[in-house]
Amino acid sequence: MQLFIKYIFSLIFLFLFAGQVWAQTDHKQVTAEKGDGIYNLLRKNNLPLHYVDEFIKLNKASLGPSHELIIGKKYFLPVAAGSGATAGNKPVIEENSSKVVPTATYDIFGEAYKKVPLESTVLSGAVYYLVSGHGGPDPGAIARYNGRTLCEDEYAYDITLRLARNLISEGALVYMITRDNNDGIRNGWYLAPDKDEKCYPNLTIPINQNSRLRQRKDVVNRLYKKHKGRYQRLIVIHVDSRSRGEGIDVFFYHDRRSSSGKKTCLNLLETFDVKYNTHQPGRGYHGTVSDRNLYMLKYSWPVATFIELGNINHQRDLKRFIIEDNRQALANWLTEGLMKDFHNNK
Ligand SMILES: [Zn+2]
Incomplete structure (x- = not known):
């Protein structure tokens, strides 16, 4: 019986933990300020500029007709490569784990x-x-x-x-x-x-x-x-x-x-x-x-x-x-x- 309880607890723990992992890999959101453009926003968040296409994909519904940002609106940021977050593989991402490049x-x-x-x-x-x-x-x-x-x-x-x-x-x-x-x-x-x-x-x-x-x-x-x-x-x-x-x-x-x-x-x-x-x-x-x-x-x-x-x-x-x-x-x-x-x- 004790073993069974232990087993249940570890299962619950596993689910909790897995849920947390999932939440942590969600895309970070930022609010567009006056003067912000996509590149500007990527730069400010230490993301490489070639992420522009992914950014557009993520935020299609919130962009203007020529992909301009709307002041006050929230935008999802792409997840930096090298942080290990690829599709189908969602490891724990530590806070402030932005990629360190030379x-x-x-x-x-x-x-x-x-x-x-x-x-x-x-x-x-x-x-x-x-x-x-x-x-x-x-x-x-x-x-x-x-x-x-x-x-x-x-x-x-x-x-x-x-x-x-x-x-x-x-x-x-x-x-x-x-x-x-x-x-x-x-x-x-x-x-x-x-x-x-x-x-x-x-x-x-x-x-x-x-x-x-x-x-x-x-x-x-x-x-x-x-x-x-x-x-x-x-x-x-x-x-x-x-x-x-x-x-x-x-x-x-x-x-x-x-x-x-x-x-x-x-x-x-x-x-x-x-x-x-x-x-x-x-x-x-x-x-x-x-x-x-x-x-x-x-x-x-x-x-x-x-x-x-x-x-x-x-x-x-x-x-x-x-x-x-x-x-x-x-x-x-x-x-x-x-x-x-x-x-x-x-
Ligand atoms: Zn010329």
Whole structure:
């Protein structure tokens, strides 16, 4: 009899305990505050930004039409990988057991972002040369918004920085070829223009366009030799559409002779296709891949991709750049496309 009671008690205990385990693995809820976007919320809760899709899945009913958060509403957070909570396996999660990942510090990303979490080694072996268009004495395309002057080079640079940080976080070696020592990743819609961007490692950018492109190309080619034999990609990022009057959507260009360049472009395009269909269904995405006779594509030795992320002078595209979450989303999508390319073509 005593044994039986003991048995019953342990059963009850087991049920209680199991119930508790279940409760503890429920998704944590947070309330959206003014200025919160999905990425912002993930960041604040130490979750990797690629959890955005899961976040949308979890909170579909509580999001606005373009997935904006509604102030005061409660949102479920995805459970961080590495905490052991996978489907069908629900271990006890201790409080504050947020994943501890090693970080590396890069001052170029600015005070708030200089500590980069090293999330994975998926891109280990890959080398990226990131060139944001214009810079130094050349602001690129100029737009007026809300009484301010917006310069293309600042927005291209911010997106490029975010891309660099993502790629490092996934294990890549990244060179920021256009660089600004005092503009880290910036939030907010207005990115104040300046002219102190440098070319890697710390070269003054010449005013003459041909000299400027030659300088970048020479720097990239010198580094290319150093890393010969590795998977290397040059990514050039612009936010003006020089080829079209009606500059909307995202265009990917490669050199005519480069089949690898074309593949990289196609991997990026496919990723953007999927993302637009998930995040803005019905919008209709019309990005393209084509070859183009461009100096950086033609004379740089690494496989090169030239990306026009839209046109800062176009009202519809402007939103893509002045909203910080959109700049982060573009960087994330580029990261995903590049990861796909590395996986397929390394
Ligand atoms: Zn440009």
